[in-house]
Amino acid sequence: MAPHTIIFIGPHGSGKGTQLEKLNAAVRAAHPSERVLTIQTGRLFRALAQKEGGYTVRHLNETLNSGIWQPDFLTTTLWGNLLISEADPLCHLLIDGFPRTRAQAEVLEGAFDFYGRKDVTVINLSVPDEVVRVRMKRRARADDTDAVVEKRLRLYNTETPAVLDFYRSRPHTRMLDIDGTGTISAIHETIARSIGFGS
Numbered sequence: 301m302a303p304h305t306i307i308f309i310g311p312h313g314s315g316k317g318t319q320l321e322k323l324n325a326a327v328r329a330a331h332p333s334e335r336v337l338t339i340q341t342g343r344l345f346r347a348l349a350q351k352e353g354g355y356t357v358r359h360l361n362e363t364l365n366s367g368i369w370q371p372d373f374l375t376t377t378l379w380g381n382l383l384i385s386e387a388d389p390l391c392h393l394l395i396d397g398f399p400r401t402r403a404q405a406e407v408l409e410g411a412f413d414f415y416g417r418k419d420v421t422v423i424n425l426s427v428p429d430e431v432v433r434v435r436m437k438r439r440a441r442a443d444d445t446d447a448v449v450e451k452r453l454r455l456y457n458t459e460t461p462a463v464l465d466f467y468r469s470r471p472h473t474r475m476l477d478i479d480g481t482g483t484i485s486a487i488h489e490t491i492a493r494s495i496g497f498g499s
Contacts, residue, residue: 303334303389304495305417308396309463310425311456312449313435314480315487317342319425320396322488326497327392337386341397344378345370365443367451369400369459376407389416400455402462409470422467423491425480429453 304327308316317340327336349360360370369375375398387393399405412420427435432453436444467473476494480487 302419303417304392304394304421305412305419306392306394306421306423306495307399307467308394308423308425309460310480311427311429311432311460312452313432313439314425314427315484316396316423316425316480318484319423319488319491320394322484323491323495323497324394326488326492327394330497331392335388335391336394337382337391338394339379339382339396339398341375341379344382344397348378365448367448367455369455372401372403372407375400376404380407380411383411383415387411387415393417399463401459402466405463405466418472419474420467420470420472421474421476421495422464423476423478424464425478425487427480429457431481 306323308320310316320338320340324336324338327334345360345364349357349364351357356374360374363370379395379398399408412418433449436449464475468475476491478487478490478494482490
């Protein structure tokens with residue numbers, strides 16, 4: 301089958317990372333001989349923060365859990381290096397954590413051109429701000445303070461509309477607007493069925 305290129309978009313607490321992992325498992329189960337590459341920028345940032353390094357690593361550790369977004373150059377460098385080392389035109393590609401800005405979407409478009417990926421599916425997990433706040437409190441991570449959660453929501457609500465507009469106007473793009481307030485299994489079934497991996 302033709303390789304999938306799937307982008308998960310949603311605020312912190314929308315469950316996009318969880319849904320990516322469930323879809324990853326579904327794709328691998330349906331097509332065990334085909335390669336799946338997942339790119340999750342949050343994991344890439346955390347891995348970089350654990351390395352020995354100079355100013356970049358120190359500054360990343362100081363800001364990673366502050367609620368601010370890392371600069372475009374650092375984000376695109378991390379996922380770009382992963383694409384360079386592991387991507388090809390035939391693997392399935394599942395993406396979470398970018399693009400967060402229209403500028404990142406435009407850079408990613410150049411990567412899609414390079415790897416011959418014309419058809420893209422965007423899964424937009426829609427979750428109201430009040431639900432995000434409840435989920436973040438329930439998660440009870442040290443960095444999920446009220447101030448950090450509000451900062452993340454402001455950034456997401458400011459930057460994401462332009463990203464969604466970019467993909468809604470992009471040719472060869474399938475937009476799936478998914479209600480992210482249901483159960484994990486119900487949301488996964490909706491996504492998998494829409495893409496072609498459901499019952």
